Amino acid sequence: MRRNLICGAQIDIVGNYIEWGRDKMIIYNSRKEYMFSVNRVDKLYIVYGYPTKYEAKFKEVALISNLKLDFVHRRFCHVNIPLIQSMSKNNSVKGIEHLSKSKVENCVNCKIAKSTRSSLKKNYTYRRTTQRCLDRIHCDLWGPAPVTSIGGNRYFLSIIDDYSRKVDVYIIKSKDQVFDCFKKYLAKVERELNSKIKCMRSDNGLEFCHKEFENFLTKLEIKMERTSLYTPEQNGIAEKFNRTAMDGVRAMLHDSGLQPKFWAEALLTFVHAKNRCEHKLTSPLTPIEIWSGFKPSVRHFRIFGSLAYVHIPKIKRNKLQPRAKLGILVGYSLRTKGYRVFLPNENKVIETIHVYVDESENGVRSLFGKNKQYEYAKFNLNSVNEFEDLDDSNRTKLLDKLSPLDIEDWTRKEYTKTRSKQMYVYYCPPSSKTKLKSLNEVRKYCKENKMTFEPEKFNFKATTKYSDKNKNSENDSRSEGSNSDEIYETLEYECYNSELPKTFEDTQRSKDKEKWDFAMREELNMMKTRKVWELVDPPANKTIIGSKWVYNIKHDEENKPKKYKARLVALGFKQKAGIDYGETFSPVVNFSIVKLMFIVLVSLLGWNRVQLDVKSTYLYGKLNEKVYLKQPPGFIVKDAESKVYLLHKALYGLHQSGRSWNCELDHILKNLV
Numbered sequence: 001m002r003r004n005l006i007c008g009a010q011i012d013i014v015g016n017y018i019e020w021g022r023d024k025m026i027i028y029n030s031r032k033e034y035m036f037s038v039n040r041v042d043k044l045y046i047v048y049g050y051p052t053k054y055e056a057k058f059k060e061v062a063l064i065s066n067l068k069l070d071f072v073h074r075r076f077c078h079v080n081i082p083l084i085q086s087m088s089k090n091n092s093v094k095g096i097e098h099l100s101k102s103k104v105e106n107c108v109n110c111k112i113a114k115s116t117r118s119s120l121k122k123n124y125t126y127r128r129t130t131q132r133c134l135d136r137i138h139c140d141l142w143g144p145a146p147v148t149s150i151g152g153n154r155y156f157l158s159i160i161d162d163y164s165r166k167v168d169v170y171i172i173k174s175k176d177q178v179f180d181c182f183k184k185y186l187a188k189v190e191r192e193l194n195s196k197i198k199c200m201r202s203d204n205g206l207e208f209c210h211k212e213f214e215n216f217l218t219k220l221e222i223k224m225e226r227t228s229l230y231t232p233e234q235n236g237i238a239e240k241f242n243r244t245a246m247d248g249v250r251a252m253l254h255d256s257g258l259q260p261k262f263w264a265e266a267l268l269t270f271v272h273a274k275n276r277c278e279h280k281l282t283s284p285l286t287p288i289e290i291w292s293g294f295k296p297s298v299r300h301f302r303i304f305g306s307l308a309y310v311h312i313p314k315i316k317r318n319k320l321q322p323r324a325k326l327g328i329l330v331g332y333s334l335r336t337k338g339y340r341v342f343l344p345n346e347n348k349v350i351e352t353i354h355v356y357v358d359e360s361e362n363g364v365r366s367l368f369g370k371n372k373q374y375e376y377a378k379f380n381l382n383s384v385n386e387f388e389d390l391d392d393s394n395r396t397k398l399l400d401k402l403s404p405l406d407i408e409d410w411t412r413k414e415y416t417k418t419r420s421k422q423m424y425v426y427y428c429p430p431s432s433k434t435k436l437k438s439l440n441e442v443r444k445y446c447k448e449n450k451m452t453f454e455p456e457k458f459n460f461k462a463t464t465k466y467s468d469k470n471k472n473s474e475n476d477s478r479s480e481g482s483n484s485d486e487i488y489e490t491l492e493y494e495c496y497n498s499e500l501p502k503t504f505e506d507t508q509r510s511k512d513k514e515k516w517d518f519a520m521r522e523e524l525n526m527m528k529t530r531k532v533w534e535l536v537d538p539p540a541n542k543t544i545i546g547s548k549w550v551y552n553i554k555h556d557e558e559n560k561p562k563k564y565k566a567r568l569v570a571l572g573f574k575q576k577a578g579i580d581y582g583e584t585f586s587p588v589v590n591f592s593i594v595k596l597m598f599i600v601l602v603s604l605l606g607w608n609r610v611q612l613d614v615k616s617t618y619l620y621g622k623l624n625e626k627v628y629l630k631q632p633p634g635f636i637v638k639d640a641e642s643k644v645y646l647l648h649k650a651l652y653g654l655h656q657s658g659r660s661w662n663c664e665l666d667h668i669l670k671n672l673v
Contacts, residue, residue, distance in 0.1 A: 008025075025045050069081065084096070086283065109254045136162040137197055138159070139208065140238035150349065154173065155172045155174065156170060169267060199223040202235060252270065252304045305363050308357050327355075328344070500553065522566075538628065547569060552567075568632050570653035571653060586661070618658075628644045628646055
């Protein structure tokens with residue numbers, strides 16, 4: 001305690017209550033909540049210090065009694081100021097009754113994160129269209145995020161109740177998890193409210209429109225409402241929440257200085273606060289109060305990214321070790337009562353109630369230096385929201401199991417070679433001029449476009465002869481050979497898969513051993529020419545990753561083996577983030593658009609068209625980190641078996657290979673100008 005003498009009158013003056021009697025004095029705060037009690041010794045009441053429980057209570061009372069508006073604004077994840085003032089005035093939640101009347105002139109984080117174009121539309125009038133909770137829910141999927149979260153996720157599903165405006169968010173890795181998340185939400189809300197969902201509104205994304213989802217809703221008699229094509233505005237409640245949420249996430253990340261990979265933690269924290277804020281349709285009630293019937297408390301709110309002191313249990317320390325460790329506050333516990341804290345030294349997030357949060361100190365700047373601020377511009381969440389989430393046309397690039405192959409939409413044509421006088425077959429995918437002349441090319445096309453590969457649906461055996469003297473023979477050959485052709489193509493695919501070796505040992509047992517050995521030596525010679533590595537002694541306390549050979553056979557138009565290829569790939573999954581690699585992002589491009597623009601420029605400007613093929617592109621990328629690689633299987637250098645390779649150039653399989661090649665290409669192209 002700061003003073004060794006407390007005046008009873010002063011306790012009363014500041015608005016607290018005192019209860020006397022039986023040699024004991026009890027002190028309550030202005031809300032008549034118990035603070036502490038003291039016993040009489042002779043003619044004085046002695047106050048003893050309570051280091052843990054009561055110290056936290058005093059701290060909480062001090063924080064609540066003189067809250068500044070800008071402080072609460074940051075605690076509430078940067079929601080708009082008038083909303084917080086309205087909640088304090090209407091007493092919508094517990095914990096901000098004594099909010100100061102100071103103004104927040106400028107919140108730099110909000111201006112940077114929420115900047116928009118000037119609106120040319122008239123003011124929108126909010127109105128309710130439902131009478132009770134679960135009459136209608138709004139669903140939308142956001143993603144993919146340009147940065148994978150610390151949990152390995154890139155999407156989130158938002159589900160909003162129309163009546164209460166309560167939001168539930170599910171962070172997921174891929175779009176095929178949407179259906180499972182909806183079933184979890186359905187079971188949860190029906191148990192909480194003892195009521196049924198009557199209507200679900202969503203866009204036309206295939207994650208919502210596939211047959212299994214529709215049959216499930218039909219069975220439960222849930223009405224399905226879809227938006228018109230290319231009209232995401234009809235799903236405006238969900239779309240607007242996604243925008244509001246990501247505005248908040250950007251502001252929180254910028255304010256805290258945390259890396260973009262913490263976007264999921266920031267989102268969950270924002271949703272926790274958003275459900276405890278008024279809405280224009282629900283004022284003065286909050287979504288949580290409408291949903292549960294109880295007024296929520298926000299006394300536990302703390303600023304995202306603050307410095308946290310996590311208590312270490314006795315069982316994990318001795319008597320001379322520290323009793324707390326430093327971390328960064330990243331949200332509120334999902335399953336227990338407490339906070340979520342990121343521990344940088346252990347690179348993990350824990351949930352605990354035994355933590356002290358110092359909101360006056362920023363966690364990143366306290367642990368990594370005052371000038372530490374992670375680069376913000378590389379995490380452009382707004383661009384993802386505009387082009388990936390709002391445009392229904394982009395939703396066709398979906399999951400393997402949601403994109404079946406419809407052979408009826410493919411074009412099958414037969415052609416002949418004048419010299420050989422033989423008939424050949426190629427397939428054209430729908431809305432494409434790509435000619436696929438073998439089953440292997442079809443397989444690769446399906447893999448690249450995330451389509452189900454069904455080899456039995458393709459027939460690459462010509463059904464007509466070159467002379468084509470009579471149509472009867474053509475019809476006969478089609479009818480007699482249809483079944484045998486399907487079996488032939490299926491067997492051809494299986495034989496192709498089985499003849500590819502999986503390991504170096506498989507190549508030594510293969511009948512094509514010499515061809516595989518030549519392919520591997522050619523790959524190693526390429527690396528020697530490019531000066532990819534050098535042989536060094538293995539370093540101490542450094543990760544040494546392994547490698548493996550990947551084999552493939554390139555076929556000609558007649559599906560005969562044309563070239564045997566071997567590629568050495570690093571086992572990049574053993575790399576450690578921040579040590580063996582840093583940033584991994586590299587932009588991608590739609591080559592169809594590039595080719596189209598190139599053809600247009602060639603035609604208009606009269607250029608000469610030359611097409612180049614860069615072999616082993618990744619081997620041009622330069623590495624900034626020190627990466628050590630074990631010697632490749634089957635090619636151990638004699639009398640240097642214990643040595644390893646220090647990589648100077650990027651190798652297939654490394655996390656940073658794509659970025660390294662992109663940086664090198666960018667540098668070369670800019671120097672050409």
